[in-house]
Amino acid sequence: MRRRMIVAFLAPAVGLYTVFLVAPAIQAFYLSLFQTSGFGDQTVWLGLGNYVKLWSDTVFWRSLYNMAIIMFVGGVFIFGLAFVFTMLLNSGMWGKKLFRALIFMPNIIAVVAITTFWSFVFMPRYGLLTSFLKELGLASLATTAWTAPQNVFFSMLVGLVWISTGFFTILILAGADKIPTDMFEAARLEGASNLQIFTQITIPMMWDVIIITLVLWATQAIKMVEFPYAFGGPNIDQNLYTPGIYLYIMGFGQREPVYALGYATAIGVVLFVLTVLAIVAIRILLRRDRVEF
Amino acid sequence: MRSSQIVSFLKRSASYLVVGFWSIFSVFFVLWIILASLKKTRDLFGSPWSLPDNPVFGNYVKTWISNRFGDYFLNSFIVVNVSVVSILLVSVPAAYVLSRGNFRGQRALSNFIASGMGVPFPLLFVPLFVIMATLRLIDTLTGLTIVYVALSIPFTIYVLEGFFSSLPSELESAAIMDGCTDFEVFRWVMLPLAAPGIATVAILNFIGLWNEYQLSLVLINSPEKRTLSLGIYSLITSMQYSGGDWAGLFAGVTIVMVPTIALFIALSEKMISGITMGGVK
Amino acid sequence: MPQKSSRSRLAALAVCAGAVVGANQVHASELVFWSVWNEPEPQAVALRKIMSAYSQKHPETSFKVVWNGRQNQTKLRGALQAGIPVDLMDADADQLAGGLQMDGLGYDLTGELTGETKSAFLPGVLDLYAVKGHYIQFPYIYNTVNFWYNKDLLKKVGGSVPATFDELLSLCRTTRKAGKDALVIEGNVGFYNVLYFSNYLERLKGSGAVVKAFEDKSGAGWSDPAVLAAAKASRAVWDAGCIAADAPGFQYPAGQQTIAQGDTLGELVASWLPTELSESTGKDFSWGAFNFPAVADGKGKATDLEVGLLSFMVLKNSAHPKEAASFLNDVIGEDSQKILVAEGGVGVPRRGVAWPAALADGQTAAANATALSPFGGGLTTAYPEFTSNVLHPEFNKMFLGKTTPEEFVSTLVAKTKEYWDSHK
Numbered sequence: 002m003r004r005r006m007i008v009a010f011l012a013p014a015v016g017l018y019t020v021f022l023v024a025p026a027i028q029a030f031y032l033s034l035f036q037t038s039g040f041g042d043q044t045v046w047l048g049l050g051n052y053v054k055l056w057s058d059t060v061f062w063r064s065l066y067n068m069a070i071i072m073f074v075g076g077v078f079i080f081g082l083a084f085v086f087t088m089l090l091n092s093g094m095w096g097k098k099l100f101r102a103l104i105f106m107p108n109i110i111a112v113v114a115i116t117t118f119w120s121f122v123f124m125p126r127y128g129l130l131t132s133f134l135k136e137l138g139l140a141s142l143a144t145t146a147w148t149a150p151q152n153v154f155f156s157m158l159v160g161l162v163w164i165s166t167g168f169f170t171i172l173i174l175a176g177a178d179k180i181p182t183d184m185f186e187a188a189r190l191e192g193a194s195n196l197q198i199f200t201q202i203t204i205p206m207m208w209d210v211i212i213i214t215l216v217l218w219a220t221q222a223i224k225m226v227e228f229p230y231a232f233g234g235p236n237i238d239q240n241l242y243t244p245g246i247y248l249y250i251m252g253f254g255q256r257e258p259v260y261a262l263g264y265a266t267a268i269g270v271v272l273f274v275l276t277v278l279a280i281v282a283i284r285i286l287l288r289r290d291r292v293e294f
Numbered sequence: 295m296r297s298s299q300i301v302s303f304l305k306r307s308a309s310y311l312v313v314g315f316w317s318i319f320s321v322f323f324v325l326w327i328i329l330a331s332l333k334k335t336r337d338l339f340g341s342p343w344s345l346p347d348n349p350v351f352g353n354y355v356k357t358w359i360s361n362r363f364g365d366y367f368l369n370s371f372i373v374v375n376v377s378v379v380s381i382l383l384v385s386v387p388a389a390y391v392l393s394r395g396n397f398r399g400q401r402a403l404s405n406f407i408a409s410g411m412g413v414p415f416p417l418l419f420v421p422l423f424v425i426m427a428t429l430r431l432i433d434t435l436t437g438l439t440i441v442y443v444a445l446s447i448p449f450t451i452y453v454l455e456g457f458f459s460s461l462p463s464e465l466e467s468a469a470i471m472d473g474c475t476d477f478e479v480f481r482w483v484m485l486p487l488a489a490p491g492i493a494t495v496a497i498l499n500f501i502g503l504w505n506e507y508q509l510s511l512v513l514i515n516s517p518e519k520r521t522l523s524l525g526i527y528s529l530i531t532s533m534q535y536s537g538g539d540w541a542g543l544f545a546g547v548t549i550v551m552v553p554t555i556a557l558f559i560a561l562s563e564k565m566i567s568g569i570t571m572g573g574v575k
Numbered sequence: 576m577p578q579k580s581s582r583s584r585l586a587a588l589a590v591c592a593g594a595v596v597g598a599n600q601v602h603a604s605e606l607v608f609w610s611v612w613n614e615p616e617p618q619a620v621a622l623r624k625i626m627s628a629y630s631q632k633h634p635e636t637s638f639k640v641v642w643n644g645r646q647n648q649t650k651l652r653g654a655l656q657a658g659i660p661v662d663l664m665d666a667d668a669d670q671l672a673g674g675l676q677m678d679g680l681g682y683d684l685t686g687e688l689t690g691e692t693k694s695a696f697l698p699g700v701l702d703l704y705a706v707k708g709h710y711i712q713f714p715y716i717y718n719t720v721n722f723w724y725n726k727d728l729l730k731k732v733g734g735s736v737p738a739t740f741d742e743l744l745s746l747c748r749t750t751r752k753a754g755k756d757a758l759v760i761e762g763n764v765g766f767y768n769v770l771y772f773s774n775y776l777e778r779l780k781g782s783g784a785v786v787k788a789f790e791d792k793s794g795a796g797w798s799d800p801a802v803l804a805a806a807k808a809s810r811a812v813w814d815a816g817c818i819a820a821d822a823p824g825f826q827y828p829a830g831q832q833t834i835a836q837g838d839t840l841g842e843l844v845a846s847w848l849p850t851e852l853s854e855s856t857g858k859d860f861s862w863g864a865f866n867f868p869a870v871a872d873g874k875g876k877a878t879d880l881e882v883g884l885l886s887f888m889v890l891k892n893s894a895h896p897k898e899a900a901s902f903l904n905d906v907i908g909e910d911s912q913k914i915l916v917a918e919g920g921v922g923v924p925r926r927g928v929a930w931p932a933a934l935a936d937g938q939t940a941a942a943n944a945t946a947l948s949p950f951g952g953g954l955t956t957a958y959p960e961f962t963s964n965v966l967h968p969e970f971n972k973m974f975l976g977k978t979t980p981e982e983f984v985s986t987l988v989a990k991t992k993e994y995w996d997s998h999k
Binding site: 038039040041043048054060120123124125126146147148149150151153232233235236237238239250251253254257258259260261262 | 646648650651652655656669670671672673674675677678679680720761762763764766767768790820822823824825826829955956959960962964967968971972975977981997
């Protein structure tokens with residue numbers, strides 16, 4: 002490839018990215034070395050003070066724990082389901098496009114509507130789940146307070162898995178769709194089962210896409226804010242905190258008038274580092290020679 | 295019927311059952327929102343699962359007029375479409391060069407851009423506001439579009455790189471042998487091949503930006519420049535202090551949701567299937 | 576129609592003349608106002624009316640309003656950093672106190688407020704957020720914290736307004752016998768639930784007791800038996816059957832909706848509840864409110880009140896602080912306050928202006944208030960970080976039965992000491 006084309010192709014993206022994302026991010030990260038509310042010029046130099054405080058902050062550790070559960074437990078379900086759907090939809094099912102659209106659909110709806118819907122599902126007394134379980138005669142389960150503090154995190158996770166499965170299913174499907182169809186036909190002629198086709202052809206052929214989706218999920222899980230935040234309501238329970246939510250609450254006066262922007266930024270920097278580490282880890286762990294065909 | 299046929303019939307039915315159940319739940323969810331928007335708030339909470347006795351369309355009228363949803367709709371439509379097209383124009387070539395080009399610092403540059411996915415956006419509120427104010431782009435849809443494009447670049451490039459790098463290189467070399475220039479290889483060989491990936495990121499960006507409200511909240515002040523999701527957001531926040539019009543909120547959500555679903559179906563059909571046909575051969 | 580056209584030409588001339596005069600006047604000023612309201616909200620409608628009435632009386636002052644909505648203060652951060660001029664803003668009083676006011680970015684209004692203005696306020700309101708006698712924020716909407724309840728349902732279950740905490744518990748039993756619940760909560764709104772604790776503690780120890788307990792840097796402030804008593808009283812509400820057993824599962828606003836449905840008598844919350852439920856209750860719902868009742872041997876009075884205010888603030892770097900302050904003197908005027916009630920449907924801080932009918936009991940509580948403290952007892956305002964990370968979540972755990980009152984108290988002691996050790 003000629004140098005001129007490389008430069009011309011890269012310049013607009015790199016330029017925009019540097020000016021409107023990297024520069025402000027560096028500016029923001031610098032704040033993590035101060036105690037500041039972000040309103041005025043009253044800043045106190047702390048050096049790494051915010052990070053030291055973060056290290057012994059139990060709320061922060063709790064939020065990291067929640068993040069890990071979302072990433073690993075949620076991830077297993079999301080990717081398990083996404084692969085199952087990919088396999089089923091690609092097994093020559095009728096109505097593939099329709100099902101794909103329907104599976105993805107929750108992603109295009111305002112999060113607040115989704116969370117309100119789920120809180121009606123889980124609501125005591127009139128809720129869908131409660132009345133459903135009552136019908137089945139499971140009285141003890143029916144009276145479970147699904148959104149009470151001890152259960153709320155996993156109730157949220159159910160909703161989150163539901164949405165994210167749709168998101169990753171269409172990404173993985175798109176990856177599977179670029180595999181030449183004659184490969185499948187050849188395999189079928191040789192009598193391979195759907196499962197064999199899936200593990201022997203689909204997975205290896207779309208290894209790159211799998212890595213991409215894993216990285217996307219990892220970055221989403223690390224920065225996760227919107228869904229659990231909306232699910233938690235106006236005064237979100239600490240059981241639902243993710244680091245992103247904690248950042249928001251500490252820096253933006255969302256719940257109580259805490260305006261510790263410097264501290265919030267330190268959380269942001271930690272999230273940034275975690276994301277970079279996750280990307281690198283996934284790339285190294287799953288590195289394989291590129292499949293050519 | 296032979297037993298193997300029965301087994302395959304059962305297997306087939308099971309697949310439809312699994313996929314069908316999941317899909318029906320989605321449909322059920324969308325219908326629930328629409329029904330909720332036709333109820334009175336009181337009935338919504340008293341019997342959330344029943345059909346509305348007397349459908350109330352007043353929620354729509356109220357939401358559309360008092361919240362200027364008509365204006366917001368146009369703003370969202372313009373900003374999001376211009377943004378998505380610009381994102382693709384900027385990101386597709388860059389992703390192509392980053393994945394198929396061969397130059398020093400390629401890997402580093404690729405990582406540099408991917409790392410942008412790790413930046414929590416709330417941290418950018420203040421610095422972005424200052425930058426946009428300096429450029430006199432604050433409170434303009436142009437400014438919002440630029441920010442949308444810039445902030446979507448890491449995700450888009452990252453996904454597209456993967457799509458490009460998994461494409462077969464034989465076609466590329468064959469085209470070069472045929473005397474294609476670099477640009478022609480990109481435009482006529484690789485671009486069509488990556489079409490499913492491009493369509494996918496287009497859809498994902500479209501939907502992400504259509505529902506985005508935090509950045510627009512920070513960067514837009516004038517009521518006439520608001521986007522639809524900002525309109526929804528202000529409906530939500532009005533619940534506190536100004537009356538909990540939940541049915542009205544669901545009317546607003548439906549107004550946002552219906553065109554998105556329509557666009558999604560049109561886009562996913564046209565772009566994914568259409569281009570895949572032309573591309574992968 | 577020649578007459579009409581000549582008249583409109585005259586009108587045009589008058590406008591031009593006005594513009595010329597305006598340009599020559601030294602004091603002509605446009606006040607930039609960033610508001611916590613969204614444009615279609617009734618409070619915004621009321622404010623628009625007040626501003627245009629003011630501009631008519633004072634043609635030299637005009638307004639440029641940015642209807643930001645609830646994230647007003649967060650958006651102001653950007654504006655302040657970018658040097659965009661803003662003269663006037665409004666926000667939740669607690670948010671302001673912990674935000675712009677704490678950073679010293681408010682203009683000192685003390686010298687600008689007329690005697691008439693200062694005496695117009697209901698007792699204690701203006702002073703609540705004053706710093707050493709200086710007024711930085713200017714309250715203009717008033718919410719009171721009481722038990723808000725369905726008067727008709729109270730009659731139906733055969734109960735009466737409780738004067739003491741024990742009477743409250745027996746009201747719960749009466750209500751339960753009639754097949755209804757006396758009270759409801761939102762399981763996920765810790766800052767509502769903590770009202771049981773802060774109000775009880777203040778009834779025992781007097782207004783401001785919560786902040787006082789926290790400010791003992793050894794943490795020993797919480798070891799006072801009154802704290803444990805307040806924690807236990809919050810649990811007693813459950814033990815007496817005041818709240819349905821499934822209520823911890825209510826996610827806002829599901830809990831409060833049960834009041835509109837007629838299943839529950841009331842809720843301990845602020846006077847915005849009738850407004851929030853107005854869509855569900857309809858207009859004829861008979862709202863009443865009673866204060867948190869007195870407790871045995873308490874130092875605090877049953878007329879002491881927790882409040883939630885909304886305030887204006889003039890920004891320190893405003894180019895027209897005096898004009899903005901003069902507008903504020905007008906906001907507390909009778910006409911403006913009446914507009915806020917009529918158009919905005921809110922309670923207001925001026926003496927003698929009747930609140931909307933549904934909020935009448937709130938007004939009575941405000942007029943008779945013997946001492947005020949902010950929503951939740953004031954810890955939110957003074958030490959938001961501790962409140963957000965320790966008090967509210969730990970209280971909610973205890974309140975919903977995950978920990979015991981004793982564990983709650985010992986956590987407070989330990990965490991308070993930890994807080995002060997790291998904030999020397």
